[in-house]
Every structure is written in structure tokens, then in C-alpha cells.
Amino acid sequence: MSAQKWLFVKNFIKHPVTVSSIIPSSRFLMNRVLNRIDWERARTIIEFGPGVGNFTKEILKRMRPDARLGVIELNHDFVKLLSAIGDRRLHVAHQSVEGVEDVMRQMGCSQVDYVISGIPFSVLPEPVREKVVQSTHSVLSADGSFMVYQFSRAVLPHLEKVFRKVEEEFEPLNVLPARLFYCAK
Numbered sequence: 001m002s003a004q005k006w007l008f009v010k011n012f013i014k015h016p017v018t019v020s021s022i023i024p025s026s027r028f029l030m031n032r033v034l035n036r037i038d039w040e041r042a043r044t045i046i047e048f049g050p051g052v053g054n055f056t057k058e059i060l061k062r063m064r065p066d067a068r069l070g071v072i073e074l075n076h077d078f079v080k081l082l083s084a085i086g087d088r089r090l091h092v093a094h095q096s097v098e099g100v101e102d103v104m105r106q107m108g109c110s111q112v113d114y115v116i117s118g119i120p121f122s123v124l125p126e127p128v129r130e131k132v133v134q135s136t137h138s139v140l141s142a143d144g145s146f147m148v149y150q151f152s153r154a155v156l157p158h159l160e161k162v163f164r165k166v167e168e169e170f171e172p173l174n175v176l177p178a179r180l181f182y183c184a185k
């Protein structure tokens with residue numbers, strides 16, 4: 001097992017509720033999400049709960065040289081690893097995703113084209129979950145997309161309450177199989 005996967009497993013053992021998955025997402029899940037992004041159009045991207053940075057590194061590979069990526073992560077070990085990526089387009093915020101609007105301000109951005117979320121919504125207290133969905137809606141550009149992957153459909157009614165349209169997909173090749181939701185304003 002790679003050092004990064006091992007760090008992920010160790011943190012799952014220490015913080016099972018917030019990390020919520022025993023291993024990082026599969027390449028199948030990652031490609032399913034990232035293949036939907038219009039990379040030519042994407043100038044600002046935010047990632048919620050990047051973990052050890054498997055999505056983060058692939059986003060940086062695919063993203064325009066003049067685009068910005070903000071990642072918001074609670075876990076100290078993961079933040080250390082993410083900060084070591086050392087790409088000038090990357091802004092690492094060590095805080096909870098409730099503060100997405102503050103992170104946008106730190107980055108000097110008013111709107112975001114894509115928000116990709118791997119955080120476990122079902123374990124967030126109700127008011128926090130509501131705030132995260134509302135704040136994400138308010139920072140997204142008119143044609144932006146909030147892309148959410150989860151192990152259950154429990155978050156769907158919360159997304160549907162705020163977003164005009166939510167499209168669903170399913171990725172079986174992941175531990176655990178994942179539900180995907182693409183939300184438009």
C-alpha cells in the first residue's frame with residue numbers, strides 16, 4: 001500500500017466520522033466526475049474534503065494554467081500533504097467547508113465554476129448541512145455546477161431544496177459504490 005493510502009487508512013481509524021471512507025476514491029469515480037468538467041471554461045474550482053489529494057492532483061493536471069483551485073480540508077495530516085503539492089494555482093484552506101465564502105475571499109474570487117464535494121454530508125449536523133448547501137449555491141456562477149459524491153442518496157432532498165436541477169449517476173467501481181449528484185442553479 002502506498003504511503004498516502006496508509007495515511008488515509010490511519011486517519012479513517014482516528015476520525016471515522018469525518019473521513020467516512022476506509023480508502024480514497026477510485027480512479028473510476030474520479031474520472032466520472034472530472035470528465036464532466038469543461039476545462040476550457042473552468043477558471044475557478046473549489047474542492048471540499050480533498051483527503052490525500054487524489055482528485056486535487058488530477059484537477060491540477062487537467063486545469064488551465066490561469067485557473068485557480070481552492071481545497072478545503074479539516075484534517076491536519078491531509079492539509080500538510082496537500083500544502084506540499086506546491087502548485088502556484090492551488091490554495092489550501094485548513095478549515096470546515098462552512099467557510100467556503102471566506103475561502104473565496106482569501107483567493108480573491110467572487111464566483112466559482114465548479115465545486116466538487118467528497119465530504120460526508122449525512123454526518124453533518126442539520127444547520128451545518130443547510131449552510132454548506134446554501135453558501136455553495138450563492139458562490140456558484142450562473143452556469144456553474146456543484147458536483148457531489150456520496151455513499152447514499154440521503155443528501156438528495158437537501159440539494160433539491162436549493163438547486164433548480166439535480167442530475168444523478170451511480171459508480172459501482174468504488175469502495176463503497178458511490179452516488180453522484182450534479183446540481184445546477
Ligand SMILES: C[S@@+](CC[C@H](N)C(=O)[O-])C[C@H]1O[C@@H](n2cnc3c(N)ncnc32)[C@H](O)[C@@H]1O
Pocket residue numbers: 018019020021023024025048049050051052053054055072073074075078095096097098118119120
Ligand atoms: C470520504 S473522504 C474523501 C477524500 C477524497 N476526496 C477522496 O475522494 O478520496 C472525506 C474527506 O472530507 C474531509 N471532511 C469531512 N468533513 C469536512 C468538513 N466539514 N470540512 C472540510 N473537510 C471535511 C475529511 O477529512 C476527508 O478528507
